[in-house]
Amino acid sequence: MRRLLLAAGLLLTAPAGAGEALSGGTFTVFEGGRAAFTTMAPALPESLQRDFAHGRTVFNRPWLAAPAQDERFIGLGPLFNRLSCVACHPRNGGGFAPATAAEPMRTMLVRLSVAGEGEHGGVRPHPAYGDQLNEEGIPGVPGEGRAVIRWRERREVLPGGEVVRLRRPQISFAGLAYGPMGRDTLISPRIAPPVFGLGLLAAVPEDDILDIAAENGGRPNRVWDAGNGRTVLGRFGWKANQPSVHQQLAGAMLGDIGITSPLFAGQNCTAAQAACRAAFPAPQPELTAGQLLALETYHLGLGVPARRGVDDPSVRRGEAVFVVAGCASCHRPTLKTGPHPSLEELGGQVIHPYTDLLLHDMGPELADGRPDFLATGREWRTPPLWGLGLRRLVEPRAGLLHDGRARTPLEAILWHGGAGKDAAAAVRRLSRDDRRALLRFLDSL
Amino acid sequence: MKALLCATLALALGGLAPWGTALAADTVRVFTSYPQEMMDRYEQAFAKANPDIKLDFQWGHGGDAMATLRQPDQGGVDVLWSPALKAFPALAREGAFRPLGDGAKGIATKVGGMPLTDGKGTYAAFELAGYGFAVRPDYLAGHGLPVPRDWSDLARPAYAGHVILPVPSSTGFAPPMIEVILQHHGWDKGWALLAEIAANAELLDSGGGVAMVNELAEGTKGIGMIIDFFVRSAKADGKPVTFVYPEITAYVPAHVAITAKAPHAKAAEAFVRFVLSDQGQVLLMTPEVMRLPVRPSAYAKAPADFPRPFEGKAAAFVFDPAKGNARQFAMTALFDAFITSRHAQLRDTFALIRKAEAAGDKARAETARQLLTSVPVSEAECGNPTLNATLENMDFEGAKAVKAGWTKAAAAGTAQTLAVLAK
Numbered sequence: 097m098r099r100l101l102l103a104a105g106l107l108l109t110a111p112a113g114a115g116e117a118l119s120g121g122t123f124t125v126f127e128g129g130r131a132a133f134t135t136m137a138p139a140l141p142e143s144l145q146r147d148f149a150h151g152r153t154v155f156n157r158p159w160l161a162a163p164a165q166d167e168r169f170i171g172l173g174p175l176f177n178r179l180s181c182v183a184c185h186p187r188n189g190g191g192f193a194p195a196t197a198a199e200p201m202r203t204m205l206v207r208l209s210v211a212g213e214g215e216h217g218g219v220r221p222h223p224a225y226g227d228q229l230n231e232e233g234i235p236g237v238p239g240e241g242r243a244v245i246r247w248r249e250r251r252e253v254l255p256g257g258e259v260v261r262l263r264r265p266q267i268s269f270a271g272l273a274y275g276p277m278g279r280d281t282l283i284s285p286r287i288a289p290p291v292f293g294l295g296l297l298a299a300v301p302e303d304d305i306l307d308i309a310a311e312n313g314g315r316p317n318r319v320w321d322a323g324n325g326r327t328v329l330g331r332f333g334w335k336a337n338q339p340s341v342h343q344q345l346a347g348a349m350l351g352d353i354g355i356t357s358p359l360f361a362g363q364n365c366t367a368a369q370a371a372c373r374a375a376f377p378a379p380q381p382e383l384t385a386g387q388l389l390a391l392e393t394y395h396l397g398l399g400v401p402a403r404r405g406v407d408d409p410s411v412r413r414g415e416a417v418f419v420v421a422g423c424a425s426c427h428r429p430t431l432k433t434g435p436h437p438s439l440e441e442l443g444g445q446v447i448h449p450y451t452d453l454l455l456h457d458m459g460p461e462l463a464d465g466r467p468d469f470l471a472t473g474r475e476w477r478t479p480p481l482w483g484l485g486l487r488r489l490v491e492p493r494a495g496l497l498h499d500g501r502a503r504t505p506l507e508a509i510l511w512h513g514g515a516g517k518d519a520a521a522a523v524r525r526l527s528r529d530d531r532r533a534l535l536r537f538l539d540s541l
Numbered sequence: 542m543k544a545l546l547c548a549t550l551a552l553a554l555g556g557l558a559p560w561g562t563a564l565a566a567d568t569v570r571v572f573t574s575y576p577q578e579m580m581d582r583y584e585q586a587f588a589k590a591n592p593d594i595k596l597d598f599q600w601g602h603g604g605d606a607m608a609t610l611r612q613p614d615q616g617g618v619d620v621l622w623s624p625a626l627k628a629f630p631a632l633a634r635e636g637a638f639r640p641l642g643d644g645a646k647g648i649a650t651k652v653g654g655m656p657l658t659d660g661k662g663t664y665a666a667f668e669l670a671g672y673g674f675a676v677r678p679d680y681l682a683g684h685g686l687p688v689p690r691d692w693s694d695l696a697r698p699a700y701a702g703h704v705i706l707p708v709p710s711s712t713g714f715a716p717p718m719i720e721v722i723l724q725h726h727g728w729d730k731g732w733a734l735l736a737e738i739a740a741n742a743e744l745l746d747s748g749g750g751v752a753m754v755n756e757l758a759e760g761t762k763g764i765g766m767i768i769d770f771f772v773r774s775a776k777a778d779g780k781p782v783t784f785v786y787p788e789i790t791a792y793v794p795a796h797v798a799i800t801a802k803a804p805h806a807k808a809a810e811a812f813v814r815f816v817l818s819d820q821g822q823v824l825l826m827t828p829e830v831m832r833l834p835v836r837p838s839a840y841a842k843a844p845a846d847f848p849r850p851f852e853g854k855a856a857a858f859v860f861d862p863a864k865g866n867a868r869q870f871a872m873t874a875l876f877d878a879f880i881t882s883r884h885a886q887l888r889d890t891f892a893l894i895r896k897a898e899a900a901g902d903k904a905r906a907e908t909a910r911q912l913l914t915s916v917p918v919s920e921a922e923c924g925n926p927t928l929n930a931t932l933e934n935m936d937f938e939g940a941k942a943v944k945a946g947w948t949k950a951a952a953a954g955t956a957q958t959l960a961v962l963a964k
Contacts, residue, residue: 129779130828136755149748149755156751158577158600165604179600183577198592202581232597235617 119482119541120296120400121433121445127401132486133188133292137399139441144393151394154387155181155188159353161234162378171382173354174237174375175230175364177205181391184288184352188398189483189490191288193265193500197244203491204500205229205352206243206267207284208277209466216320216327217469218337222281224274224368228351237371241272245285247501252510256528262507264461265499274368282473284464286334287500293449293482294332294341295396299433299442302329305453312425313515314454314478319469323359331453334498335468336477345391349383357383396439401483403448405540414537417530421522426478426515428452450481450541459513462497474514485539505538506531565595569808571620572599572606578829586824587815594808602713603628610637615800619809622667622816624795626717627866629664638663638798639806644814649835652850654859657794657835664798667816668825669833669850672718672793673786675754675772680763689764691787692722696737698895701888705753705765706735706742708881710873710935712749714768719876720865721791725858728923732879733914738766739880740891746881757782769848770831777828791860792833792850864924870932871923874940878947879916886955887913893962905961913958917950 118124123137136148158179159172178184184191184203191203206229209219221227225240233239247263254260267285269277277283309316317330321339330336338344346359354364358381365372383391405411418424427450436442455475465473476498484505487494495503502508512520523534573580584596599618601609603625609616610632621628621638632638645665650657657666674695676688684703689695695704709715723731743762745753750771756762758780765772772784797816799809815821822839825832826847833850834840840849865872880887890913897906922928932940 127779131775131778131780136759146747149752152751153748156577158580158598160601160605161599164601165608166602179598180577183581186578186581199588200595202584235599 115446116448117403117406118446119403119448120293121447122441123293123296123399123445123447124402125399127399128404128486128489130187130490132401133290133398133483133490135399136397140397141441144397144439147390147393148397150387151390151392151397154383154391155394158183159355159382162376167379168387171355171378173230173232173234174372175240175369176232176234176354177228177230177352178202178232179353181291181348181353185291186491186494188291189487190290190494190496191500192491192493192495193285193287194245197246201231201243201245201285204285204287207286207466209282210278210280211282217318218320219282219466219468221366222277224366225277226364226366229269230354230364233372234375237369237375238273240274242270243285244268244270254524254528254531255526256531258528258531260506260510262510263501263503265501274366282464282466284466285499287495287498289334289479290483290487291395292398293400293447293480294344294398295436295439295442296400296433296445296447297331297449297451297453297480298341298396299436299445300331300431300453301434304431304434305329308428308452309454312452312454314426314452314456315470315475316453317455317468317470317477330469330471330477334476334479335471336453336455337468337471341395342388342392345395346383346388349388349391355383356381357388358385359388392438396436396442400447400449401486403540404485405536408536408540410533410536411540412537413530414533414535414540417526417534418537421526421534422519423509423523424450425519426452426454426456427481428478448482448541450484451478454478456516457514458516461513462511464498481538481541484541505535566593567805567808568595568597569619569805569812570597570599570617571622571812572601572609572616572618573621574600574602574606574623574625582824582827582829583816583821586820587812590815590820591808591811594811596812607632610800611635615802617804618800619803619805620797620799620812621664622795622797622812624668624670624793626793626862627869629796629798630659630863630866633659633661633663633798637801639801639803641665641797641799641813642810644810644817647836647838648817649837649851652792652794655791655862658796664796665813665817666794666835667797668795668822668835669792670714670795671769671786671833671848671850672721672790673767673769673784675757675765675767675775675782676785677757677760677763677782679781680757680760684763686763688785689787690785691789692725692738692766693734695741695764695766696734698741700764701741701892703763704738704742705745705756705762706739707749707753707766708744708746709876710881711746714750714771715766716869716873717791717793717860717862717865718766718768719872720862721789721858721860723872724861724864725789728920729916732875732916733910735876736880736887736914737891739884740887742766744881744884754780754782769833773831774828777831786848789858791858791862793860793862794835795832867926868924868929870929871918871925874932874935874944875916875918875923875947878944879951882948883951883955890955890958890962893959897962905964909958909961912954912961915954917947917954 122139125135127135159169161172162170164170208222208225212220214220229240231239246266249263252260317336318327319330319337319339321328328339332338332344346357349355350360433445455471457474458476463474496508509523580598606628648665707715709719753765754771754775769784803809822834822836823842825834894906894909
């Protein structure tokens with residue numbers, strides 16, 4: 097511990113660099129309020145701003161079941177989770193887990209699959225329920241059932257007497273409409289992640305990510321790029337199972353809202369779901385190429401909020417603790433972007449996302465036992481931490497970790513196992529003052 | 542971990558949680574066009590107050606609401622809850638609703654002199670929203686401009702280039718706002734005023750209120766003509782904008798009703814009771830929503846600077862929404878023909894007229910202004926039901942022909958004006 101503090105002391109002597117507050121380089125926005133994640137980056141060229149506004153409408157607009165008069169947003173379902181993108185990503189921020197068994201999953205869903213590899217090495221969807229539980233159906237199509245979350249809580253006492261309550265979810269299902277799940281079903285509850293900064297992460301050169309992997313033991317996921325028909329590096333999603341913003345968006349539109357697109361043309365109905373397959377058809381694809389492009393422009397053009405208080409001595413001290421405890425090994429403070437295939441302005445940026453975009457074994461307590469491409473049931477992608485201190489301002493119930501079990505950054509740290517176990521142990525050993533400094537630093541992100 | 546997974550899977554096998562179904566005993570299907578954040582806010586609060594009722598939202602604008610509720614089973618919808626000014630009176634006339642019951646007791650039935658419902662008790666007002674100006678005070682100060690007090694201020698030359706005017710054919714909230722100007726100033730003077738405001742303005746034809754507020758927040762313009770909640774909500778988010786009610790404005794209601802064939806009538810009554818209760822009305826004042834309650838007692842919990850539409854001068858103007866509803870298709874087509882189609886020419890020609898005025902050539906300027914702002918369609922013609930039916934779908938050849946005729950007449954007016962100015 098003494099060695100840790102000495103190291104922290106050494107690091108403290110370095111002043112904050114001029115660019116440290118600019119989390120997103122020229123894509124940084126100086127919004128510290130509820131609009132922190134919804135603001136257009138100043139670097140987005142004027143020629144794309146109309147597309148950005150269109151994309152914002154697509155993101156926020158609830159979809160309608162066919163037939164309907166409003167032809168631009170027809171095609172909800174037949175099975176779905178929520179009516180719109182923003183329903184799961186409130187104000188573009190992260191989702192949260194229900195507090196009780198009675199509360200529905202509003203910003204969370206449960207991924208489903210069965211053992212074995214599916215097409216192109218991905219998951220094998222459940223034969224009756226597909227690859228996620230769609231709780232809702234349009235009129236005439238029964239929703240698939242309800243996922244129910246219950247919590248088991250334990251206390252942990254940290255040095256100095258601070259008590260932290262750690263809760264762990266237990267998932268069950270009620271009212272399953274298409275038969276029992278079956279013994280070989282793999283389930284994984286997931287809260288919705290924040291959606292800003294994706295374009296910058298897409299522009300981080302693959303070689304840089306692989307270099308980090310060689311250094312810190314992280315593993316790149318290799319996933320199927322449906323548009324180009326080849327296997328490539330995965331960057332997005334809790335298990336890095338999506339290769340691009342484009343595919344992430346098209347996949348979520350289909351999986352969460354039941355909206356087909358030029359990339360994913362088939363409806364989300366399994367063979368067991370007759371009413372779903374017989375539902376009134378909307379004009380195809382339901383999300384047009386223009387809407388998908390606008391939605392992508394919106395995501396690429398969203399700004400990343402600037403850090404606050406970077407020169408505060410306590411924040412500086414916490415930053416040093418973060419590094420010395422080993423957190424920065426995976427939560428990489430600084431990355432550089434290379435060329436972006438569609439938006440030149442995203443290239444050449446020094447960014448501070450606090451991720452390595454790699455998979456790491458996070459130990460048995462966080463494991464979901466559900467492999468996804470190369471990701472094992474114990475591996476998760478390092479989630480970016482930029483904007484962390486603003487998440488609860490944007491959505492007061494925003495959760496952390498894949499299933500939203502953590503309500504605070506400290507809880508999230510204490511759940512780290514596997515490759516993150518030593519860092520979590522280092523944080524457990526911190527004095528109360530150092531722990532506070534660490535949390536101040538995380539709050540500044 | 543293995544033990545946890547096994548336990549979890551075991552629970553999943555039977556399809557039921559061991560502690561019961563955890564499914565709500567009743568359901569209510571609510572048709573709405575409210576934004577997601579507002580739906581979420583009410584859903585969460587309603588679920589807390591009524592844990593036995595599952596709330597399902599079906600989303601769509603007024604036209605889809607009318608089509609759905611006109612189906613033989615009314616689409617299985619229990620409640621219509623929406624800012625759909627035209628839909629409620631029309632559906633009520635067709636017998637689409639059942640009596641609301643006691644949930645609407647204490648809810649305002651008028652704002653100023655304007656009735657909020659048809660008075661027959663099958664639908665009630667749920668909230669109000671008022672029209673006025675989104676203003677960026679530092680932008681106006683930087684350009685040496687005063688905060689506008691009334692719609693006519695926006696036509697003053699000083700505001701040229703600083704205003705955003707929404708196009709009513711593509712912006713949902715705009716038609717009643719245009720009607721406020723037409724009804725207050727009268728048909729001919731109203732259109733003349735709109736034309737001169739347009740000459741000062743950028744026309745907003747996509748993105749709606751959110752896009753307008755963002756444009757102001759980004760500092761490209763200083764004033765936007767808009768409905769209040771977009772601005773107050775953005776202000777609560779920290780955007781540098783504020784809302785100003787003009788001296789004359791209108792507050793338009795959103796409504797709630799229970800369908801005649803509601804499959805879940807008791808749950809529907811519970812929903813209506815909730816949204817009209819003090820609790821449901823106070824929710825309107827939260828930053829995510831920022832609309833105006835219709836239960837006057839809710840204002841006791843409002844901050845001091847919260848608008849009070851049931852008090853003061855603003856309530857004096859009697860807006861007639863039915864009049865606007867009846868001619869909406871004609872009015873929006875006329876706006877496109879009279880203003881949108883010659884927007885650049887309006888800007889340039891008004892600049893010439895103002896130049897003539899400044900040079901003391903008042904008679905010529907007056908003639909030119911009259912020619913440029915003379916609307917080619919009378920108020921009576923615009924209110925013709927057959928014409929409005931024709932213009933309901935602008936893809937039809939008949940509708941295109943009517944609009945093309947108006948566009949041509951407006952263009953002729955511009956040419957005549959320029960000829961006068963060139964003499």
